[in-house]
Structure formats: C-alpha cells, structure tokens
Amino acid sequence: MAALRRLWRCHPAGMAASHLHTSSAASAKQHYKMLVLGGGSGGITMSARMKRMLGAENVAVVEPSEMHYYQPIWTLVGAGAKSAASSGRPTASVMPSGVKWVKSSVQEINPDTNTVRTDDGTEISYEYLIVALGLQLHFERVKGLVEGLEHPNVGSNYSIHTVEKTWKALQNFKEGNAVFTFPNTPVKCPGAPQKIMYLSDAFLRKTGKRSKANIMYNTSLPVLFGCKKYADSLWEIVKQRDLHVNLRHNLIEVRPDKNEAVFENLDKPGETKVVEYGMLHVTPPMGPSSVVKGSPLADEAGWLDLNKETLQHKRFPNVFGIGDCTNLPTARTAAAVAAQSGVLNKTIKQVLKKEKPDMKYNGYTSCPLVTSYNTVILAEFDYNLQPLETFPINQAKERRTMYHMKADLMPQLYWHGLLKGRWGGPAPYRKLLHLGMK
The missing domain is CATH 3.50.50.60 (FAD/NAD(P)-binding domain)
Incomplete structure (x- = not known):
C-alpha cells in the first residue's frame, strides 16, 4: 500500500526507456553540448534529432525509467482491445545508440549556471538544454x-x-x-x-x-x-x-x-x-513537473515558459522545451509532440548558427476520438481551436478507416518514425492531399 501511495504521489507522465552501451549512473561532473531532460516521447525524439545534428557523443538524456510507454494506446487497453504489454518497450531499445543515458531523476535545474543536478548528487553542465519532463498525475x-x-x-x-x-x-x-x-x-x-x-x-x-x-x-x-x-x-x-x-x-x-x-x-x-x-x-488531476515548477524556468502556474511559436524559452535563450511540461496553449498529445519536434529542430539549428528562429509552430495537435471498437473521429486543430485536417474529407464523421489508423498505423509511426526523429507531423502530407490549398 505504501509503495502504491508513492506511485500516485509522483507518477511522471513521460515514462521512458533505456540504453545498453552508454547508460551509467553518473558519478563525476559531466558536460554536454545538448542535455535532454526526460525520456518520454518528446525527449527521445529530440535526442534522436540532436544526435544527427551534433553527434551522439555531444548529447545526453536524463531519464530514470527502465520502460518507455506508448500511452495513446491505453485507451484501447482499458477497453480490452489491446494488451498493456503491447504499450511498452525497454528504454534501452528506444534510446538513440551512442547517446549518453543518465539513468537518474532530475532534482534541480539551474539555468543561471547552465547546470542540472540529479538525484545521486551529480552535477551536469550543458551548453543547450531541452526540457521534456512531461507532467505529473495527482x-x-x-x-x-x-x-x-x-x-x-x-x-x-x-x-x-x-x-x-x-x-x-x-x-x-x-x-x-x-x-x-x-x-x-x-x-x-x-x-x-x-x-x-x-x-x-x-x-x-x-x-x-x-x-x-x-x-x-x-x-x-x-x-x-x-x-x-x-x-x-x-x-x-x-x-x-x-x-x-x-x-x-x-x-x-x-x-x-x-x-x-x-x-x-x-x-x-x-x-x-x-x-x-x-x-x-x-x-x-494533473499538474506541472515538480522540477520545472521549482525552477526559474517556470511561468506563474509552474509550466515551462516558452515562446509558443519557436519553443525557445522566453528568458533563457539556450533552453528549449517540448510536450506536456510546457505552457503551450494547445492540447497535450503525442501528435502535438510530433509537430513541435520539427519546429524545435529548426529553431535549434538556427540558434546554433546565431540566426533568428523563423519557423513557427501553429499549435497543431490531433486527438483520434475513439467512438466504438471500429470507429474514430479524427480531430485535428490549431492554437485557435480551428480544424486543421490532413485528409480532404469531413473528419468530424465516424470512420472505420480512422480507427485502423489509430489502432494499427499510429503505434508503428510512433515507434519507427517519431522516436527515431523522422516524423514531424502530417503537415507536408496535408498540403499534398489538399493540392496545396489550405
């Protein structure tokens, strides 16, 4: 019972995964060009992208969890349509190879000194920081x-x-x-x-x-x-x-x-x-990560305080964020993380070149509304809660094809596309399917 209570008190949303060759509990002071906090969907996809941009040896991910979960499938698990086991994979299997996996929890973020302290007392310094710590269930x-x-x-x-x-x-x-x-x-x-x-x-x-x-x-x-x-x-x-x-x-x-x-x-x-x-x-009830909330990076409500278009921090230009931990005024979904990852990748690339970020995130998010065991309404919309649909059909209708996309295609896209840093959302396909029109 006591163990259960501890779980409920502090259960991070972005449960993550692990890494065979380079994982270790940190002991001495470490330094990385790009430090990623959190190994959920946002953290893993950005670490994969940063590995390609900066080289694996320059990237580290701080994440304590041994398992990484594809959480959108839990809707179907709760209804008996999928198994819980199908939602999880070892963190080691999704962590980009060669990237340093620091198997610890983040205890403190000090953006004034460009350092992070982990639960074993290790101090890690960084040039650039991506915060992807998810939210907490209460x-x-x-x-x-x-x-x-x-x-x-x-x-x-x-x-x-x-x-x-x-x-x-x-x-x-x-x-x-x-x-x-x-x-x-x-x-x-x-x-x-x-x-x-x-x-x-x-x-x-x-x-x-x-x-x-x-x-x-x-x-x-x-x-x-x-x-x-x-x-x-x-x-x-x-x-x-x-x-x-x-x-x-x-x-x-x-x-x-x-x-x-x-x-x-x-x-x-x-x-x-x-x-x-x-x-x-x-x-x-849910709330911001206690680590973000207790840091200078938080807004008044405790969420990571970002420019909603570039995903760069409003006060610390070498800090960026993605996913559920942020104060971006859009629905927190894996689809939002995908769209954010493409924008954030471009933002970081331009910041590294001392250029002004010019790619803008429009708040795109998607929610496949499962309405039965074989139908889905595929909701897609932007910051203004205006539909931003990928397919040239009325997506407000229940469709069997959309159910199969939710249940069968999206998990594959997640494991083999998003987490590899190769899926930035459906925007290019939307343009193609709508013949270049809005």
Missing part, C-alpha cells in the same frame, strides 16, 4: 481515490498501473451507473476521458448489459470538446446512445466502501452531489 488530490483504485470497480487509463483495472471493472460491471470523469486541471490527451465512455457503451451493448447501465460523463469543462466542429458530432453521438453528460462537475471524493463518487458543481460553489456507481473511470 491521484492523491481526490480524497479516497488512491484507496479506491484498490477496489475492483475503479480504474484509470492514465497509468500503466491502473489501466488494466479499467478493463476488469468494465468486465465485472453488472448494473447501475457507469461514471467517467474529467478533472478541473489541464490534462494530457483531453479526449481520452470520454473515449473510454464510448468504448464502454459499445462493450455493454455487445454483452447485453447496456439496458441495465446508466452511462454518465461528468466533466469540469464547460464544453464537451474544445473544437466546436468535433464537439457538435460528439453531442450527436451522446444523444443517439443515451449517454448523460454533466458539464462543470468535478470529482472531489471517492468512497470506495460505499461505491460513491462525490462531485462539486463548479457553477454553484459549495454545491455537491453524491453519485453511486457500479463502475468508475477516473481521469486524475
């Missing part, structure tokens, strides 16, 4: 949730330690309320909290239990989805399938012994509602 911020996750009818697709519990809870469901939540914090992959609802609905229909289920989505947000085009389609699905959406409802307590979840009404402070559940899927 299961402990919902009263009773840590205890609740030890019960058979509570799960969460947001951690490798709890995703299989979602599938067990779904299989064990007999009747009553099946409740799905979205917290009152920024989250990674903001479509995922409702994807599992649609899949659960499909599973309960398939197994003949749907008539005994009241499916409920309680979200802290004032909208079902940020980009209106896709939200309109999702509202249609919600109506057709008799799903109940309660906006501005935030989970504040789980009472596992009574199978009760307590929600606050964010529009009516002080008003709470107790919901009995037969199954509960919780998206935990």
Whole structure:
C-alpha cells in the first residue's frame, strides 16, 4: 500500500526507456553540448534529432525509467482491445545508440549556471538544454481515490498501473451507473476521458448489459470538446446512445466502501452531489513537473515558459522545451509532440548558427476520438481551436478507416518514425492531399 501511495504521489507522465552501451549512473561532473531532460516521447525524439545534428557523443538524456510507454494506446487497453504489454518497450531499445543515458531523476535545474543536478548528487553542465519532463498525475488530490483504485470497480487509463483495472471493472460491471470523469486541471490527451465512455457503451451493448447501465460523463469543462466542429458530432453521438453528460462537475471524493463518487458543481460553489456507481473511470488531476515548477524556468502556474511559436524559452535563450511540461496553449498529445519536434529542430539549428528562429509552430495537435471498437473521429486543430485536417474529407464523421489508423498505423509511426526523429507531423502530407490549398 505504501509503495502504491508513492506511485500516485509522483507518477511522471513521460515514462521512458533505456540504453545498453552508454547508460551509467553518473558519478563525476559531466558536460554536454545538448542535455535532454526526460525520456518520454518528446525527449527521445529530440535526442534522436540532436544526435544527427551534433553527434551522439555531444548529447545526453536524463531519464530514470527502465520502460518507455506508448500511452495513446491505453485507451484501447482499458477497453480490452489491446494488451498493456503491447504499450511498452525497454528504454534501452528506444534510446538513440551512442547517446549518453543518465539513468537518474532530475532534482534541480539551474539555468543561471547552465547546470542540472540529479538525484545521486551529480552535477551536469550543458551548453543547450531541452526540457521534456512531461507532467505529473495527482491521484492523491481526490480524497479516497488512491484507496479506491484498490477496489475492483475503479480504474484509470492514465497509468500503466491502473489501466488494466479499467478493463476488469468494465468486465465485472453488472448494473447501475457507469461514471467517467474529467478533472478541473489541464490534462494530457483531453479526449481520452470520454473515449473510454464510448468504448464502454459499445462493450455493454455487445454483452447485453447496456439496458441495465446508466452511462454518465461528468466533466469540469464547460464544453464537451474544445473544437466546436468535433464537439457538435460528439453531442450527436451522446444523444443517439443515451449517454448523460454533466458539464462543470468535478470529482472531489471517492468512497470506495460505499461505491460513491462525490462531485462539486463548479457553477454553484459549495454545491455537491453524491453519485453511486457500479463502475468508475477516473481521469486524475494533473499538474506541472515538480522540477520545472521549482525552477526559474517556470511561468506563474509552474509550466515551462516558452515562446509558443519557436519553443525557445522566453528568458533563457539556450533552453528549449517540448510536450506536456510546457505552457503551450494547445492540447497535450503525442501528435502535438510530433509537430513541435520539427519546429524545435529548426529553431535549434538556427540558434546554433546565431540566426533568428523563423519557423513557427501553429499549435497543431490531433486527438483520434475513439467512438466504438471500429470507429474514430479524427480531430485535428490549431492554437485557435480551428480544424486543421490532413485528409480532404469531413473528419468530424465516424470512420472505420480512422480507427485502423489509430489502432494499427499510429503505434508503428510512433515507434519507427517519431522516436527515431523522422516524423514531424502530417503537415507536408496535408498540403499534398489538399493540392496545396489550405
């Protein structure tokens, strides 16, 4: 139980991987031209790109985790469509060969002295720094949730330690309320909290239990989805399938012994509602990496403070960032990391040449909204929440082809394209497929 509690308190989003030939626990002071903090999707893809730009001997990655996970597939793991084992590979297998793998946790970042201190006390100095530390999950911020996750009818697709519990809870469901939540914090992959609802609905229909289920989505947000085009389609699905959406409802307590979840009404402070559940899927509150938050690199909210177009730090020009740890005003997804990686690569190349960065990140992100075991709405949009679609079709429609892209093609693109630093998002293909038009 104590070990579980430690996991919930500080579970980094960007769980990463490892490296055979050059991994070592650091002991003496070290120096690198390019130091990458974090071995999640952003850290690994940028270390692969930096290896090509600067040479492997000039690049180091600080990452404690022995395993690297393709987290987008956890939606399907929680619904029984994929195995948890298929989502992970040893960090050693994804770390670019020859790049130094410092198998430690970052304890402190000192941009004034261009140094980083790791948990074993080692000081590493750098010329340039890429921060890719992900975000942190905070299961402990919902009263009773840590205890609740030890019960058979509570799960969460947001951690490798709890995703299989979602599938067990779904299989064990007999009747009553099946409740799905979205917290009152920024989250990674903001479509995922409702994807599992649609899949659960499909599973309960398939197994003949749907008539005994009241499916409920309680979200802290004032909208079902940020980009209106896709939200309109999702509202249609919600109506057709008799799903109940309660906006501005935030989970504040789980009472596992009574199978009760307590929600606050964010529009009516002080008003709470107790919901009995037969199954509960919780998206935990999330927040910035404690290391970033405690450093001069953070904005007032604790996120890495970047220029949203160049991904260069606003105050420290030799510091850059990517992914979930940043304050970029777009949805935190692997697709966003891909698009950011291409821009960041160009930015760094120009900074090294003492040129002014001129390539601009437009906030592109993508969320394959899984709506059943064989359909997906492929949402793609920019900083302004305007659709930025790759294919010359209406992507707000449920499509079987998009499901196969999500379930079969995207994992391959991740392992063999993004993590090798060879996939910067679909922008070139979008231009081609739209015949050069917007």
